[in-house]
Amino acid sequence: MxxxxxxxxxxxxxxxxxxxxxxxxxxxxxxxxxxxRGQPAARMVLLKGHDARGFVFYTNLESRKANDLHAAPRAGLLFHWKSLRRQVRVEGPVERVSDAEGDAYFATRGRDSQLGAWASEQSRPLESRAVFEARFADMETRFAGGDVPRPPHWSGYRVVPDRIEFWQDRAHRLHERRLFTAVPQGWTEGLMFP
Known part of the structure; x- marks a missing residue:
């Protein structure tokens, strides 16, 4: 194919x-x-871009995940599509997206999501929900009647894959696993035992 x-x-x-x-x-x-310290952490995020350069997601640059990526700029991704009985695993180094890419994506977000990016101190302790709601209301007032620019503490990361594994469920746990490994000339492909 x-x-x-x-x-x-x-x-x-x-x-x-x-x-x-x-x-x-x-x-x-x-x-x-x-x-x-080598302490692993996992969380769900949304893929917001994919091309031959890698897999892009966006976050608060002061969040736990961003601090982790600053300390150890490699990541793993896992897509799990249960209804299709498929998984894709991606591993590789991480780089920040350009300011232009961050600005362009931020401009596509809904206004409340844009305001939320300004209001949230992601991954930090929150005294009460009311505090966050008050910060959000302050941002509504601050940006009333105008565009909401991308906050300086908010942008994206690109996972540049050096390994991509495609897993397809098969009967009797005889699954199919295809592994692609980056090499200077492109990719090598092989199968793995299930």
Whole structure:
């Protein structure tokens, strides 16, 4: 099949199927990081861009995940499409997206999401929900009648894959696992035992 030897094309094909068939958030992915002490952490984030350069998500640059990525700039991603009985695992170094990319994506977000990015001190203790709601109201007032610019503490990261594994469920746990590994000339592909 066309694109089968290109992991990015294969991913786009699988994502398109998931978008058509998954009931909720087909672009949801688990993001795994480690901090400076080697303590792992995982959380769900949303894929907001994908191309041959990598897989992009956005966050508060002062969040726990951003601090982890600053200390150890590598990450793992896991897409799990249960209804399709498929998974994709991505591993590789992480880089910040450009300011232009961050600005362009931020401009596509809903206004309340933009205001929330200003109001939230993500990953920090919160005394009460009322405190956050008051901060949000302050941002509504601050930006009333105008565009909401991207906060300086908010942007995106790109996971630049050096490994992409495609897992397809098969009967009797005889699954199919295809591993793509980055090499200077592109990608090598092989199978793995289930």
């Amino acid at each position: 066309p694109g089968q030897s290109d992991p990015h094309a294969l991913f786009e094909s699988w994502l398109a199927e998931a978008t058509a068939l998954e009931p909720n958030d087909p672009n949801a992915m688990a993001l795994a990081t480690v901090d400076a």
